[in-house]
Amino acid sequence: MLSLETRDILQKSCQEILFDIQMKFFTTLKIGGCVSALAFPKNVRELMKVLNETKKLGIRTKVVGNCSNLLFPDENLDICVISTTKLKGIETNLAQRRMTVMAGETIGECFGEAVKYGLSGFERIAGIPGTIGASIRGNAGCFGAEIADILHSIKVVTSVGTIKKIGADELEFGYRSSVLQRSGDIVISAEFELGRADSKTMIETLKACAAKRKISQPTQPSAGCVFKKFGEISAGMLIDEAGMKGVKIGGCAISSVHANFIVNVGNGRAEDFKALVELARTNVKSQFGIDLEREVEYIS
Ligand SMILES: Cc1cc2nc3c(=O)[nH]c(=O)nc-3n(C[C@H](O)[C@H](O)[C@H](O)COP(=O)(O)OP(=O)(O)OC[C@H]3O[C@@H](n4cnc5c(N)ncnc54)[C@H](O)[C@@H]3O)c2cc1C
Numbered sequence: 001m002l003s004l005e006t007r008d009i010l011q012k013s014c015q016e017i018l019f020d021i022q023m024k025f026f027t028t029l030k031i032g033g034c035v036s037a038l039a040f041p042k043n044v045r046e047l048m049k050v051l052n053e054t055k056k057l058g059i060r061t062k063v064v065g066n067c068s069n070l071l072f073p074d075e076n077l078d079i080c081v082i083s084t085t086k087l088k089g090i091e092t093n094l095a096q097r098r099m100t101v102m103a104g105e106t107i108g109e110c111f112g113e114a115v116k117y118g119l120s121g122f123e124r125i126a127g128i129p130g131t132i133g134a135s136i137r138g139n140a141g142c143f144g145a146e147i148a149d150i151l152h153s154i155k156v157v158t159s160v161g162t163i164k165k166i167g168a169d170e171l172e173f174g175y176r177s178s179v180l181q182r183s184g185d186i187v188i189s190a191e192f193e194l195g196r197a198d199s200k201t202m203i204e205t206l207k208a209c210a211a212k213r214k215i216s217q218p219t220q221p222s223a224g225c226v227f228k229k230f231g232e233i234s235a236g237m238l239i240d241e242a243g244m245k246g247v248k249i250g251g252c253a254i255s256s257v258h259a260n261f262i263v264n265v266g267n268g269r270a271e272d273f274k275a276l277v278e279l280a281r282t283n284v285k286s287q288f289g290i291d292l293e294r295e296v297e298y299i300s
Contacts, residue, residue, distance in 0.1 A: 001020065001038060001156065002019060002036050002059075004080070006057055006059075007019055007037075007150040009026070009057065010037060010039065010050065010053060010054070010057075010080070011131065013039075013046065013049035013050045013052070013053040014026070014039040014040070014041050014046045014049065014050040014122050015042070015046070015134035016039070016040040016041075016042065016086065017037055017038065017039040017040070017050075018037065018038045018039075019036065020034050020035075020036065021034065021035060021038045021043075021257070022034050023038075023067070023072040023081070024072075026038070026064075026067050026083070026223065027067040027068075027070060027072060028066065028067060028068040028129060028221060028223055028224075029070075029071060029219040029221050029223045029264050029273070030264050030268070031071060031072065031074070031264060031268055031269060031270050031273065032067075032071075032072030032073070032074075032219075032270070032299075033072065033073055033074045033076050033077065033091075033270075034076040034077070035072070035076070035077050035079050035080070035081050036059070036077070036078050036079060036080060037059075037079075037080040037081070038080075038081045038083060038164075039080060039081070039082045039083065040083050040085065040086040041082065041084075041086065042086040042087070042088075043087070044087070044157075044163075044188050044228065047082070047084075047087065047157065047186075047188065048059070048157065048161065049084070049135070050080070050082060051157065051161065051186075052161065054080050055161075058077070059078075059080050060079045060080070061079065061080045061081070061082055061142075062079055062081050062082070062299060063081075063082045063083075063084060063133075063186050064081055064082070064083050064134070065083070065084050065085060065104065065119065065130055065131030065132075065133055065134035065135075066085065066106065066129055066130055066131050067135070068129045068130050068223060068224060069130065069134070069138065069223055069224055069295065069296055069297060070223060070296070070297050070299055071223060071270055071273055071274070071296055071297070071298050071299065072270065072299045073272060073298075073299065073300060074269045074270045075268045077299070077300075079299075083104075084103045084104040084131055084133050084134075084186075085104045085131060086104055087103050087104035087133075088102050088104055088105060089101070089105070089189075090102070090105055090110065090113045092113060092114075092117055092119070094117050094119075096193070097119055097193060097194045097195070097196065098152065098191055098192065098193055099113065099114060099119065099191070099192045099194060100189060100190070100191050100192075101132050101189060101190050101191075101192065102132070102188070102189050102276040103132055103133030103186075103187045103188050103189060103190070104131050104132070104133065105131065105132050106129065106130065106131055106132070106149070107122055107125050107126050107128050107130060107132065107135055107140070108126045108127070108129075108150070109201075110122050110132065110192070111123060111126035111206065114194060114202075115199050115202050115203065116164045116199070117208075118196060118197060118198055118202070119193040119194035119195070119196065119197075120151065120194060120195040120196060120197035120198050120202055121150035121192065121193075121195055122143040122150070122192075122194075123202045123203075123205040123206045123207050123209070124142065124143040124144065124205060124206075125140065125141060125142055125143075125145050125146070125147060126206055126209070127206075127209055127210055127213050128142060128224075129224075130209065131191065132147075132187070132190050133186070133187035133188070133190075134149050134187075136148075136151060136154060136171075136178065136187050136190055137178055137180040137181060137187065138176050138177070138178070138181070139173045139174065139175070139176055139177055139178050140176070141176075142209070143209050143212070145297065146173070146283060148168065148171070148173035148178075150192045150194060150195075151168040151171075151176050151190060151192060151193075152167075152168055152191045152192060152195060153165055153166060153167050153168055153190070153191045154166050154168075154171070154187050154189065154190045154191070155187070155188050155189045155190075156180075156186055156187055156188060157185065157186045157188055158183075158185050159183070159184050159185070163171075163188070164185070166185075167233055170249060175228065175229070176228055176282055176295060180248050204242065213245050215275055216257070216258055217255075217257060217258050218255040218256075218257040218263050220255070220263035220264060220265060221263060221264040221268075222255070222261045222263045222264070223262075223296045224261070224295070224296070225261065225295050225296075226260055226261065226262050226277060226280070226294065226295060226296050227260055227261045227280075227281075227292040227293060227294055227295055228292075228293045228294075228295045229240075230290050230292065230293075233290070234260070235260045235284075235292050236244045236258050236259045236260030236261075237259075238284045238290060239254065239259035239260060239280050239283075239284060240259040241287070241288075242280070242283040242284050242287050242288075243283075244259060244279070244280055244283060245259050245264075247276065247279065249272045249275045250267075250268065250269055250271070250272030250275075251264060251265055251266050251267040251268035251269060251272055252264055252265065252268040252269070252272035252273045252276055253265050253276070254276055254280065259280075262276050262277065270298075274298070277294065277296075280292070284298065292296060
């Protein structure tokens with residue numbers, strides 16, 4: 001718990017800040033205990049201020065977007081979570097087919113803007129429920145497309161508090177990975193280089209992808225795919241073959257719709273989620289000799 005004095009300092013650095021707040025209200029999994037503070041900077045100035053003040057005060061921070069790929073623990077954490085979800089803004093340069101987007105916009109919101117101008121590139125990935133900043137960090141993708149495909153450059157705040165522009169070609173993108181996972185730079189905005197298509201075709205592509213998602217993914221609270229693919233082998237297929245669809249521990253279950261999703265079926269706890277992850281990993285290892293790598297990030 002932060003002292004009143006510390007709260008006051010943080011409140012002055014960032015207008016919108018909550019104290020002793022349960023993360024389960026902010027994660028797509030609907031799991032997570034209390035954190036000391038949850039700040040929502042509404043511009044880069046506020047973001048820099050809150051980063052600066054927490055550093056001076058020796059408070060640990062974690063920058064998040066929509067918390068759609070995270071597992072927060074059940075117990076309380078002495079941490080200031082900094083959400084980028086209020087860092088909003090999209091500018092379109094139609095002549096150059098470029099869009100400059102603040103980190104807290106979602107991919108879906110970018111699609112919504114791009115489609116007005118017939119600028120294509122977001123339609124296959126628009127169903128990913130993440131912010132632009134986090135999705136670049138993890139090179140989010142689906143249906144054969146990745147965010148890296150359309151990225152031109154980003155602006156980041158570095159670990160020493162400077163703002164830097166980085167070209168997409170310097171980000172060492174791989175499957176669900178980028179250099180940002182190692183550097184810890186915080187994405188504040190991104191510039192995309194888009195193609196041209198007619199809006200009707202773009203909407204049709206979006207709808208086709210949404211329809212595929214609807215039949216292949218669960219609707220209960222989740223954090224998306226739990227494990228990465230093993231080469232070209234789907235982790236969901238391996239977990240399914242291991243006979244684990246529908247297995248339940250506490251308030252979490254391996255989805256019976258898609259075995260690579262662990263869903264919160266009611267009052268799920270982080271411990272339930274982790275126990276299912278270990279069970280799936282152990283069974284896949286013993287039956288197929290394959291070590292699955294986790295995609296969902298554990299916060300501790
Ligand atoms: C139903 C469902 C379906 C999903 N489908 C897909 C899919 O098809 N493809 C896919 O790739 N993913 C999918 N996901 C996972 C998730 O949506 C993506 O990983 C997404 O990119 C995470 O974005 P976020 O804003 O929620 O990030 P968070 O979960 O909040 O954070 C993820 C990581 O990014 C870091 N981060 C957050 N913001 C920034 C920033 N501005 N700069 C640097 N680092 C930052 C965080 O510190 C954390 O380490 C799905 C999730 C759900 C719940």
